[in-house]
Structure formats: structure tokens, C-alpha cells
Amino acid sequence: MRRRAVVLLSWILVPLAVLTIVAMALMWPSASTAPAQSGNPYAAAPGASIDSGKVLRTATEDCSLNTGGSPGTSCFVAFIEGEGQTEIPVLISPDIVQTRGVHTGDTIRYLNLSGLSAVTGVEANGPQYVFMDFVRTFPMGLLAVLYAVVVVAVARWRGFRAIVGLAGAFGVLGWFILPALAQGQPPMLVALVGSSAIMFGVLYFAHGFSARTSTALLGTLFGLGVTAGLAWWAVDAAALAGHSGEYGYQLLNMTQGMSLSGMILCGLVISGLGVLNDVTITQSSAVWELYELAPNTSTRELFTSAMRIGRDHIASTVYTIAFAYAGSAIPVLLMVSLFDQQLLLALTGSELAEEIVRILVGSIGLVLAIPVTTAVAVAVVKATGRPQARSVQDSPDAVHGEAAGHKVLDGV
Template sequence: MGHSHLPAAGEPTRAALAARRRANRLLAWILVPLGLLAVTGMLLLWPGGQAQEINVADPYATADGVSIDTGSVQRVSVEDCPSSATLSQAGVQAPQCQVAYTLPSGGGAAVPVEVPPEVAKTNAIEAGDTVRYLNLENVMVDSGAPPYIFMDFVRSVPIAVLAVLYAAVVIAVARWRGLRALIGLGGAYAVLAGFILPGLVEGKPPLLLGLVGSSVIMIGVLYFAHGFSARTSTALLGTLFGLAITAGLAAWATDAAHLIGVDNENAYTLINASDQLSISGIILCGLIISGLGVLNDVTITQSSAVWEMYELAPGASAKRLFSGAMRVGRDHIASTVYTIAFAYAGAALPVLILVSLYDRTVLESLTGGELAEEVIRTLVGSIGLVLAIPVTTAVAVLVVKAVGSPRAGEDAAAGGAASAGEANDDAGTLHSPRRLAQARRAAGTDSAAALPARD
């Protein structure tokens, strides 16, 4: 029996290692310049602090002697409005209001907080709720106005409970990768709050802000959550491609559809706050950012699908791998398009209801100022992610055929040993009927042509 010079089981061959290094080097040649370009752009576009010079009316600002207090609701009743006390004193029938008797957090007796009619109609205020109210007792003495007016609910506890539950579920299921994803999400919001938002306020180019900021976010999030590997790099290339497509479409659509934001009350406030603020630019940047999460989802899924299929069928051709992964991608496209559409529909549900009550056709409603931005956001984001799927799949197939995987190297070594006459029953595990069926299904074929020939 001759001696074999094949590597030990579980170790990739020298050729596989060399191919892996070449593939990683090629990916680095592409991604490192892109990363440096993104960081350089971020430094050049970094806000200079002029955002502090723009002032907008703060709805929570108060005059001298007026404060915003919090308290716990003890009971709720319908009675004469405190604001109509002078009418009651004059013997005139006062209108009825909902009044929430609230115990101040700072101590003292319960105070009658008048609830506005639009809030009272919801019947949302109940005993035990924590609310914020405007305290006017020092400025409205004997004026006939209510000294305590409901402002809002204090939602800190339920939001904190949901945040803790969310983090616990993510970490319990995804473990360390889930924890890294949560930390990466915090970093993404830091880029958004510290770079993109101040840049928009200062009038920086919105297209560049969106592209640079989104690229930095995706580079950091992908590598931090999934680690440095050819698989992650492939997903990042697909993500950047989809991001570029989305940015280009968003720039064209914002101009062609005249998205100027005048139908939005918040946008109208920003327009009047400063001449350097571009609402169209803000909308453009928003179109780019809105699809980041879904885009990242589809690209990392496609990249992982190609790798898993290759490990089950290392002898499958590039064409077989691409067609098999695209079957997964097509299913993902269908579900993701629904995800984007329903996510935006849910966020804009009050507007949808209002528009549905107008005496207008469906086409007029969808193309009107109230819904046009949501419709275009859905279409632009969907086009970008759909085009990113075949590109990511193609790049992943090319890379995986060059890089291979530890399991693929092991299978190749075992197959070589068998052909040299040195295989035993354990070395032939890959070629068991069960494993062959799994590999054929993954490769998208029932033919053995896509797999190593059985000795």
C-alpha cells in the first residue's frame, strides 16, 4: 500500500488554502478602498456645530412660573370643566369635561387635571396611570382658566420593559451574535444622531450624507455582528451595491415626483426654521436610510445560503449553486416586498384612513402629497433590495468556489484518499445515500452530476 501525501482529515489542502488567501485578498482590494473612501467622506462631511444656531419652537418650553409636572392618576370623573368655574359661579350651566385627579410626584394633595376633549374621547386615562400635566397655578389665579392641563402619558416603564424583553429574547436565541448585533445597532444610531442628522441640519449634501453614513453603518454592523470572513465581505459587497442603486433611484424619484414635504406639519416647521434646510434633501436621505435593515437581511441570507449549499455539495458547479441560491432568493424577495409595504402601511395607518375618507380615486390618493412619499419609499427600497439579491448570490458563488470551506476541504481530502485506495468506511461518510440526497437537494438537482463521483 503506497503512502499518501494528502493532509489529515479536517484540514484543507494547500491548494484550498492558497485559493482562500487569493479570494480574501481580492475582496480586501475591493472593500478596503471603499471603506477608506467612506471614512474619508465622513471626515470631510463631519458637522461643524452650526446646527445649534437654528432655533425652532419647543412645544415643551414653558413661561416663567409655569412648570410641567408628573403625577399618578387617582380617579377619573366627568364633571364641570375647571376652566368654566366662573360660569358655574355665575349660575350658568358649565360644559362637562373629563377630569383626572392626580397625585403629584413631588408630594401634596391630588389636583384636578382637565383632559382635552380629543384625549377624553379615547377613554385612555385610567386610575394608576402616570401622566404629565401643565401646572399653571402660579399664573392663572382667578383668570377662569384651568390651572392644571393634561399633556401626555409617561411611558418610561412599558418601553423599558419591552426593550429589556427584546434584548433578552435576541441574546437568548442568537447568543453572542445577538449581543453583538444589539451593540452594533447602538453604533448605527450613534452615526445617525451624531453625523447624519446634524449634517442635514447644516445643509450638507443629502445624497452624500446618506451614502457615506449608510456605508459606514453597514460596514460596522456587518463585520461586528457576523465577524471578518469572506462570507461577510460578500454580503457587504451586495449591500453596498444595493445601497448605490437605492441612492440613485431615490435621487431621481425625489426630483421627478417633486417630494417637497409641505404636506407634513413637522417638515413645514423645519422649512420655517432655517433657509439652509432642504426638505427634499431630508426626504432623499430618508429614502436611502429606510431600506438599510432589509437590505442587510437579504444579502447576508443569500451569502450564507450559498456557503451552506456548497458545504453540502462541494462538487456542485457554479451554475448549480447560483440557481439553487436564487430559488431561496426569490422566496425571500416575495416575503421582503410584503415586509416593506406593510411596515410603511402600518406606520402611515392614520393617514391611510384619512385619505380613504376623501372623495378621490385610488390613483389620486396614492399619487397625492399625503401618500406619495410612502409609496416612493416602498418602491425605491424594494427595487434596491431585489437587485441586490442576484448580485450578492453571483459574488458569493464566485468567492465560495475559490475560497471553499473547512468542510469542503475535508470532503475533498476524504474523496482523494478513497480514490487512492486508502479510504475506510468512516472516510466514505460523504457518499452515504442520506448525505448524497441532502447535497443534491441543496444543489437543486437530483442528478449526481453536480456532486463528486462515487468511487
Template structure:
């Protein structure tokens, strides 16, 4: 039970403790506020720096844009007289309807026949390999060959029909992005659509027509970044800083990648599908395509780290209006180092997941780890990962430095705060001399 004496003693203790706190240690509030827009001189300098990239991109698009006569014609998927249809599996064919007896029917057979229902409601026979394990109700894509072969099984299984699940996944993705990111998410989706329009309308035709692959990569990445960054993040000084850092990182990635592709003898023909490309498009340069892919692969990760670093510097300025630019750079680089550490293994893990069947196959080969890493199947991805990581690491200090020099000082502080007040826990007079601790 608390008595009056206990309450008086408690008040006395609190009063004594407050009196013991030095006055200079009180009220360590950050009096910062939103960072004001960059001065017109800063915006002018940024515009002057970005303008050459914009002009070079426009000239590159004009110079490298292929004529329709240089682009190889698209190869038809099916020959005349056959067609691809969507159907639903009913079940395995049995008895005479199972088809020609010349097809293997033993237990180790590699071919089985299924009954399918077409869009008009009729049924027909379809040849399919048992390894696909088709079941009743599966939606499939089948090739009609009845006009070319006298067989009661006129369809051949080609693939599963995936339009419906893909549409549902795409819709879920759009809904989640819009719910969480709202208008900025919508702008990012528009930027993504613009990026794919650049790929389909310019990059792919230019590469297939034999245009300089490195030039195509740089023009593509510059055009995509100009559209994506400004659409998603707005026409601001912060976005322009991120763009400059991204372009610098892409230029470094392209230069280092060009050297690495030659020094490591990257041919671009490590995959079977790539070796078939010259037969369809004789003008393609497989090594150049590999180099272009190297640059484009690093584009997304570079965009991520540069916009993060630019935003970090702006937010630090909002919290520390009196911090020196050197202090801002040092503290933002602490964030950058954490980002480097996480991104380095993120890139490696992404490759392991994408190429897991290939890695398992190579692992079964009786050879040393060094021979495995330098083999043709793995070497191209190792070079892509290392070059992309180098460009990423170098882009972080470049972006941070540009941001620290560019970010304006925050709004005027409350003139009434005491001289002993602090900003981000450091006195204004001390922030100019803050040194980063290891």
C-alpha cells in the same frame, strides 16, 4: 401469529429486493463538510474592493461633519417658569375644585378637569380633554402653567407617561435576543447602538445644518453597515460579500431615488410636522431629507437579504463541495427569488400598517384610485416603497454572484467513497452542468 416459514419468506424478499437495486444507485451521501476559510488571495481581493468604501466613508464623515455653529439650537419644550412633571391621576375634579366656571361644563364639552397626585404626594388640578379617557391610576405628563394663569387648575395634560412600559418592553427584547442568539445577539445589539450613535451624532446634525442630503445618506448607510455587519456576523469573507452586495444595493437605491424624487416632484412637505421644520432650521432641504429617508429606509431590508444570500451560498458549498460556481449561483437564486417574493409584499404591508389612519382618510375622499396613489400624502411613500424594492431586487443577484465567485471549495472529500457516490443527489460530474429549471 408469525411462523418460521413466514420469517424465512420475509428475509428472502428483503434479500431479493436488495439484489435488485443497482450498485450505482447506492449511498447517495453528501461527503461535504465545513467550508474552509477563504484563501488569502480571495481575502486580499475582497479587502481591495471594500477599502475604497471605507476610505470614502471616512472622507465623507470628515467633509460633511457639521460645525457646532451651523447646527440650529435645540428648541426648549417649555417656556421659562413652566415645567413638565409626572403625576398620577386620582379622578375627576368636582365642585368648586373643578376650576374656573368659564371652562365649558356642558355634555358636549371638550375640556374636563382631573385631580392628579404629584411626586411629593400633594394633589392639584389638571386640565384634560375627555377624548383621552383618563382613569384613576394613569401615569401622565403634565405641564405646569400656574405662574402664567390665575386658575385653580394649574396643570395641563400633555401626554401619557410611557417610560415604565417602554423599559419593560426593551428589557424583554434584549433578554429574548440574548437567549436565542446569545453572543451573536449581543453583538447585534451593540451594532444597533452604534447605528443610533451615528444617527444622533452625525446624520441628524448634518441634515439640520443643510449638508448635502444624498451624501449624508450614503455616508451614514455605509458607516452603519460597516459597523453592524462586522459586529453581528464577524470579520469574515462571507460578511464582506454581504457588505459589498449591500453597498451596491444602496448605491442603486440612491441613484434611482434621486431620479424618482425629481421626476415625481417629491417635495418632502407632505406631512405637517415636516413643513414646520424650516422655521426651526432654515438650512434644511425637505426634498433632500425625503431622499435621505428613502435610502435609510432601504438599508435594513438590504442587509437582511444580502446576508441571507451570502449564507445560502456558503451553506450550499458545504453540502456540495464539487458543485460548480454556476450551479451554486443558480440554486442560491432560487432561494433569492423566494426571498424577493416575500419581501416585496412585506414592505407594502409594513407601510399599510404604519400609515393606516392616513390611508383611511384618503379612502374616504371621492376620487379615483390613481389620484389617490399620486396625491401628495401617498406619493412619497409609494416612491419610497418602489425604489426600495428595486434596490432590494437588484442587490440579490449581485450578492449571489459575488458569493458564488468568492466561496472557497470545501475541505477534501473522503477519498474512499465509490466513484458512483453523489453530492446533494447529483453526481460530481453532473453538477458542473446543472441548469436551473423554471
């Protein structure tokens, strides 16, 4: 029975893994068919450059003094240390001043137009130095290091493997999924193949090769299939064209044959990967732990107990998905709330429809994956586990460990 369960898992997962590898090889982006690069959006024209520096001080001054602006108007200026102890006056745009502002000690990136007149031969009469963006390398790098340290400190070796697996997942995203979409490959196939490759690599690398991991992977692939099917239907039924975002038309101009609705479809599938992986591996582990505590529990009782945990997980994870997307869409939600229109029209408008469909599709796939994962885990653990020879009630020495014997699980 034990061998039969392991063989059955292999019969299902090995062909899926081979199919994923073959599909990736066939759809792997080719350099010859890649869309032409549009250039660096931060590149400067001849005679101009993009420089960075630390803010020494800030001031509100007459625009004609240092920035070449119109006399009589006030401008907010940040002074950057230049060569030879000089100060470079960088004009800060009003929207930055009204939001966060620029403060002493900030490191900023600015457009340097001081050498443009030497190239064009035309005397510049506007600002010579214009603010572009903040330099965020240090705080973001610090957060990344802190994240890695916390994960490794708490989860130890498994946490380290999870971080490496995450890097591999982004490698699949950057080297396969995104280039394949840009070259006009079928979005549904790209999403399924890329997501499956990520899950095969991440789960086995982080959690090891075991019946427990294979069970979670099977549940994850099932949820992935449900999510992909619902996403395929929802994108067409809800007429999600992909034109509402600020980058939609830019992508149409930069690529040939790329479907924006297909991009949304792929995004719907990929966005649910993390939380889907979370619930399936947790549910599979819960079944194994329950079996270890009570190996003589019947199949029905084990499934019922595990589903109690699964229902709690469903209740909490549904909130997680909804609030995660709501948090990322706060600017859109705020804009919609300021318009005088009916709630139903606002929710079904193009600004919010994509996020709502994303929440619903991901949640349905997540919820359905839990009972499937639980059922598979119960079947596998009952087949691969060897119950104790005597129950706890029959052996007073069971509490001391050795007398009652220990169950053995293959691959755990």
C-alpha cells in the same frame, strides 16, 4: 485562487472604507455652523411648570368646580395626588377622552399654571392644571429590555453584538446624518456616507471579519448604490417636495438652507438599510451552507440553488416592506379612503406618494442586491473553499465524517 479572491475583496472594500471615513471627516457637522436651538418644546413659562403624577381617580364634573371652566359645561377631570394628601384636578382634553381616555393608575404629565398669577400679577380664570401627555417610560423600557433579552437568548453572543451594533448605527444617525442634514450638507452624500459607515460597522461587528461577511457587505453596498440612484431620480421626477408632513414647515423655519426634498431622499436611502442587510447576509450564508453540504457542486448549480432561496426571500421580503410602510401609514390611508376621489388621484397625491415611492425604490434595490450578492458569494466560496478529496459516492465512510475529509474555508 483562494488568495486572489480574498485580495480582490480587499481591493474593493478597503478603498470604500477609507473613502467613507474621509468623507465623514470632511462632512462632520461643526458646532459653529449648527442651526440655533429652538428651545425645549416642553419648557414652561416663568411661574408655570410641567409636572407628572399618578391618577388616583377620574370623574366628569361641572367645569366651574375644580378647573376654572365655564359653569354648566361638563369636563373630564383626572385627580392627581398632591402635597399633604390633597388632590390636584387635571383637565383632560376631549380628544383624549374620546380615544383612549385616562384611567386610574395611569401616570400622566400635566401643565401646572397655579403659580402663573404670582408672576404676572393677573388672576387666572382658566384651568390651573391641563393634561399634556402620558408618561410611557416604564412600558417602553420594559419592551426594550424584553427585546434585548429575547435577541440575546435566541442569537446569544451574536445577538448581543447585533444590539450593540444597532446602538452604534443610531449613534451615526444622531451624531452625523441628522446634524449634517440640518447644516445643509448634500443629502445624497450624507445618505451614502452615513449608510455605508453604518453597514461597515454593523456587519463586521455582528458577524465578524470573514469572506462571508465581506460578500454580504459588497452586495449591500451595491443595493445601497442602486437605491440611492433611484431615490435621487424619483424624488425629482415625482416632485416630492416634503411639505405634506406636519413637520415640514417647522423644519424650514428652524433651519437655514435645508432641503425638504433632500431630507426625503436621505430617508428613502436609510429606510431600506435594515431589510437590505437582512437579505444580503442571509443570501451569503445560504451560499456557504449549500457549499458545505455539497462542495463538489459546479458553480452554475450552486448559483441556481442559491437563487431558488433568494427568490423565496424576495417574495416574502417584498411583502414585509409593503406592509411595514402600510402599517405606519394607516391614519393617512384611512383619511384618504374617506375622501370621495378617484383611486389613482389618491395614490399619486402628496399624502401617499412619498410612502409608495419609498416602497418601490427600496424593493428594487433589494431585489437587485440578491443576484449580485449570490454571484459574488458563489465566486468567493468556490475560490476560497477546498473541495473534498473524494466524493461521497466514492467513500462509504463519508457518512462517519473523517474518512471523506472536510473542506476548509478561509475566514469562515
